Amino acid sequence: KAGVTQTPRYLIKTRGQQVTLSCSPISGHRSVSWYQQTPGQGLQFLFEYFSETQRNKGNFPGRFSGRQFSNSRSEMNVSTLELGDSALYLCASSPRGGDTGELFFGEGSRLTVL
């Protein structure tokens, strides 16, 4: 069974640009969550999608957005990039979300903003 796949793995952008990251969850998993990981803040929750609906959102500015498609694949977008957006962006899937336990993480997309 294939794991969570994130693309691209690495990317470099400049301030002001925008970026789109993609996540393909484990087959059959309907919940997809996104996290930002930085050395100083650890794993910070961005948002969670379930059946194409955003169910929860973390405390990030509106420049961060996402969506989920009917096949459960998800994308997140960051517009008007800032230096502080440099981070590892992790996607995690779970079968149902909500009352489920374990999250299955992808290896992340490492974004560097210059």
Next chain:
Amino acid sequence: GQNIDQPTEMTATEGAIVQINCTYQTSGFNGLFWYQQHAGEAPTFLSYNVLDGLEEKGRFSSFLSRSKGYSYLLLKELQMKDSASYLCAVRGAGGGSYIPTFGRGTSLIVHP
């Protein structure tokens, strides 16, 4: 809100035992997780505690005391491959608080 505290870094010797502590303050509680993350890799699930007590899984054990807001991860017979970051995460109760909140992680360095 939720507040999770764990040590930033720990060192230990191969073959030894190490205990990584995690304290938390949450509005409601619906489970505590431990994840392991090797450098450059995805976090992977280690354990889940929702009731008080010790859960043992091979060389790894996790303990929870809900009244004290306290958990620890115990690693026995340490191996070099156990060098990694260990993340404590707590899930609240009700509404969207089932989303786990992660601590900043404890970087464990195992020396030969």
